[in-house]
Amino acid sequence: MTTWTSDELARIGAAEELEMAPLRRDGTLRRPVPIWVVRDGDDLYVRSFRGTDGAWWRTARATHEGHIRSGGVDKDVAFVDVPDDGTNDRVDAAYRAKYGRYGGAYVDPMVASRATTFRLVPR
Secondary structure: OOOOOHHHHHHHHHOOOEEEEEEOOOOOEOOOEEEOEEEEOOEEEEOOOOHHHOHHHHHHHHHOEEEEEEOOEEEEEEEEEOOOHHHHHHHHHHHHHHHHHHOHHHHHHHHHOHHHOEEEEEO
16 A cells, blocks of 8 residues: 655645545546645544535545645545544544634534544555
8 A cells, every 4th residue: 555755744734725536436536625634643634524414525435535635745545434533532633733723613523523534545
């Protein structure tokens, strides 16, 4: 499996948003949507602000593949489910640390959406 380079991790991890384009079942990419992204160690994570009702998340969940663009990095990725509580605890903390300045109205739904956590893996 491919891994992120140090430069890619730094650039995406520092970026405010990531453009997410999940792959549809017919093989075409869905229109990109801006979402928040956080870094934990050598991994990158995303969640759906709208929880399991998020349209991009439902598409990504169906195919587990897509394309991202952030911080000058343009990459095909796999979306890997993250059921582990320890990892989700760290992702919660990363969302609070990176985006806390936006307040609870935005950060709390992200922390509450643990069931939608995907680890981004380059393909």
